[in-house]
Amino acid sequence: MGYARVSSKGQDLAGQVRALKEAECVRIYVEKVGTREKIRPEYNAALADLRPADTLTVTMLDRLGRNMVELITSAQDLAERDHRLQIRTGPLAGTYDPQGAGKVLFVVFAAMAEVEREFIHERTLIGLDTAAANGNHGGRPPAVDADMLAVALRRRDAKESITAIAEHLGVGRPTLYRTLSAYDEATATREIP
Numbered sequence: 001m002g003y004a005r006v007s008s009k010g011q012d013l014a015g016q017v018r019a020l021k022e023a024e025c026v027r028i029y030v031e032k033v034g035t036r037e038k039i040r041p042e043y044n045a046a047l048a049d050l051r052p053a054d055t056l057t058v059t060m061l062d063r064l065g066r067n068m069v070e071l072i073t074s075a076q077d078l079a080e081r082d083h084r085l086q087i088r089t090g091p092l093a094g095t096y097d098p099q100g101a102g103k104v105l106f107v108v109f110a111a112m113a114e115v116e117r118e119f120i121h122e123r124t125l126i127g128l129d130t131a132a133a134n135g136n137h138g139g140r141p142p143a144v145d146a147d148m149l150a151v152a153l154r155r156r157d158a159k160e161s162i163t164a165i166a167e168h169l170g171v172g173r174p175t176l177y178r179t180l181s182a183y184d185e186a187t188a189t190r191e192i193p
Helices: 014-022 041-049 068-080 100-133 146-157 162-169 173-191
Strands: 002-006 028-032 055-058 084-087
Touching: 002 014, 002 041, 014 028, 028 041, 041 068, 068 084, 068 100, 146 162, 146 173, 162 173
Parallel strands: 002 028, 002 055, 055 084
Antiparallel strands: none
8 A cells, every 4th residue: 555645735646646556555545644533534544444464655754744743653553553654765765674673764754754744834934034024025926017907997987887897807806806896995094094
């Protein structure tokens, strides 16, 4: 059995699935589960399908769990159920041995994976703060830019319906309503002495 996991909807599972197919996994369980979610339904389904002496294959150690405690608990749970764990890449590539030196190395690399995850998180936050300080806030560009707003305002002043204006601009009515409302609010705030 194979198990592939990513933490967010925008991440791609294709590389993990390809590697698990190359490992000749009979069945592959895939899921996108955030780090704050407690339940991993596909992981639990994989465990339920494993029979004694079956192997659960993951592409990398950190795909098995989202933090050090979950990694260690998952590995111990597999061993207690008489299942094997195979890790395709990384420092512990191969079949995990829950005895002696294998267990110690697993704990060390699980701790390193969690520290690395924290570093990545911290660097991401620093990068976002730096970008914001430089005026770049990321995200989607506005659906209604300044030129479109000018057109919408002229047409609204001419008493044209919001539906007609939205159709002309190629945006949805709720988007146009929000944009005009934000403009009206900003303008009203500027006019107050």
